[in-house]
Amino acid sequence: MVAKGAVVKEPGSTRKNKTGSWRTFKPVADKDKCISCGLCYLFCPDGCISVEFNHDYDYCKGCGICAEECPVDAIKMVRE
Amino acid sequence: MVKKVISSAEAVSEAVKRARPSVIPVYPITPQTKISEKLADYVADGDLDAHYIKVESEHSAMSAAIGASGAGVRVFTATSSQGLAYMHEPVFAAAGMRVPIVMANANRALSAPINIWNDQQDSISERDSGWIQLYAETGQEAFDTILQAYKISENQDILLPTMVCIDGFILTHTVDPVEVLSQEEVDSFLPKYTRGYSYLDPEDPMSLGTLADTESYLEIRHDMEIAMEHSLDVIEEVGKEFGDLFGRYYGLIEEYKSEDADIILIAMGSLCGTIKDVVDKERENGKKVGLVRIRSYRPFPKDALKVAVKDAKLAVIDKDISFGAGGAVYMDVKAALDNETYGFIIGLGGRDITPIDIEEIIEKTENPTKDIEWIGLRE
Amino acid sequence: MKGIDEKEYLASGHRACAGCGATIAVRLALKALGQNTVAVSATGCLEVVTSPYPETSWEIPWIHVAFENASAVASGVEEALKAQGKEDVNVLVIGGDGGTTDIGLQSLSGAMERQQNIIYLCYDNEAYMNTGIQRSSSTPFGASTTTSPAGKVSFGEDKPKKNMAMIMAAHGIPYVATACVSHPYDLMEKVKKAAEVKGPAYIHVLQPCATGWGYAPKDTIKLGKLAVDTYAWILYEIDHGKLNITVKPKEKLPIIEYLKVQKRFKHLDEKHIEAIQNFVDQQSKELGLME
């Protein structure tokens, strides 16, 4: 059964698609260094950094923007 | 109900007014313009409470129609010829997105050469779009069909847009008597719109117009085909319901003295009025000639035609041409039926079609020399 | 973080490239607008990566019809919402630079001229990225794309970038702004203003694209900052006819700093770089950012 007109009535359902598998490098945060500036949260293209600044590895594609933009170098990219 | 002498363009507008669409995005083009002007008048006078969007092109007219219908309201638009060709892309999208838009098309020839007069090349060229296409013979039928079109399109098992095709000038600019139903009468047949399958509401979000890849596109298009086939029944049911209420019955086809005919003409639109006069005359002369008028071109009424034409010889009259292949209706009839069938191309670009032309078609069907003939060509 | 909507309106799991700037722009814009928003997308990267049937990334109502007609679709949506008494719903239209400055310009101009109450957000990655980096009228002078390739006798795109924000301003609409994903608060502030004005608003967001520009995905924000700091991209708004520069970099960097980190400009010689520097300086002067 398909939906008429390819209408999707389940908002946000791409969450079923775990893009974490795309990743080759993984951001690892040192919470002690974090100053809660929020830049990693704002800049994440995948919306996978929580307001407590935890990475959701189910979706993180490992782009590295968070690590690059962290003003206090609290995030390191490490090999999966 | 009141009987008035009005043009078919006005008849369409009167019907639209009573269908009470909330949004009317429209762009002027001859010979459709009379419809959009009339609707603008109604809105200007407060007789129609609709949002009239003066879009900058037909492409945007159809696009805005999809947006508005998708957002959950009843929508009307109208176009013709180049305008329909220009909106080709969103015409396909409207059907694919299953939004129940109703559009009037004032049939007119396509460029080049540029020509503002009537034939049916424009809407015929959209036959594969997934729109239901109904062709009216008269202003009365144009009025009645607009109302039925909403009922057909908005049927939750159908949800395909409907194009009501009326011959440009020959109908749009000709006045004759039309029974105009009252708002109460129309309401008893077509109630006010309530949003159905899809809508854009922040309290109940959904995504319309998504990307379907190789995994699902085939099934989604097949689902459209099922709806289109089912619309054969719905068009008949709605036509009967309309007849029960107002005394004018409509179906997929109209049979005129075809019951015992040896030769049956098959045609669409206003030309069928002239054909009926010729059929009467031929009958007086003892010739068993009849007419089957196709009202629903899409869905194509294969089974109804089969029953109607029996073993008669067929003359299919097209006001369109698929170059290198023949008339579109001719090809459809040939594909659907096994009868001895001849095709005639006529009236392109508004060339007047007289009884003499119809008599020639009958004569050429009696004594055929080739499968497809152009009628009325000058040296 | 204060005052920022914590809800994600563009769900994870979308298929955008790692480091995609477009999704950053849209995430931020939606945080500025909130739930009471309908989004209309033009065909393009964003549309493709967020709506893979039977899934959608959108938490708000969303519609896409075609490439060139998003503004017209939005016009219909807006009027239909009004007809249903929902005047307070934001209608956000999102198009890439191709869908905005090229193929969608006519329908956009029509919607602006009609004063439709919509917010148009152009995410400008300066080429047709969805189909493989073909040039658009928003591609800058000197950029090598697959249809304006640098070659033995060509230095890449030989026309300057279309000045879309000013074309929109010429429509006399109440609010026009430029923005960049590297300046999130400036962007969100502008989207909020756009939502508040009565009538149309246009926001042109520069959105670095790792795939199309040729840099590492981690540098999307860095590229945006470099664009702003070299004055290659100037952040301003035209609020009811009044032009304000919203971000004035402390120190103006030479354009080479921006160009040298991108593969699309790698082939340029001094002469071309000088020409680009001249373009940038001239525009900065016109906008009053430079004497």
Next chain:
Amino acid sequence: MIEIRFHGRGGQGAVTAAEILAKAVFEEGKYTQAFPSFGVERRGAPVTAFARISDKPIRRRYQIYSPKYVVVLDDTLVNVVDVTSGILDDGSILLNSTNNDLSVFEEKNIDASVVDATGVALDIIGRNIVNTTMLGFLAAKTGVVSLDSLLKTIDDTFKGKVASVNKEATEFIYNKYANE
């Protein structure tokens, strides 16, 4: 079925005349149809319009080639188009002219009558718009439509002063020629 052809110039109201006639005879319980020669004619260019009147529903949808009556709103058209084309043997031409020389029609054995509708229109309406005046003449000469239904339709078609002066001109002409 009675078929009538109107000849005029763009802007003279030939199409409106055909429509008023159709609406007026409809008032009398007859079936009607009216339409212009569809075209891109501009102001001043020759225009043709058609009307059909019948006791039975009218189904045919082609131009009129064998009119019973031909109404010519402007006599300069006689030199430009063949206004007599296809006219029935028992048909008539009604011509707006100050020139009473009808020999061109007499030569062809066609019944023709002439009226100075322009003079009447200028006197009563104040403009050289002769379509309603010519309808009054048609009613008086042929009886295809009654004065009463013409006046009612003119009232429905125009507003205020325009309606009243048009009715006056129609009535004036009708009364002048009805009992001739």
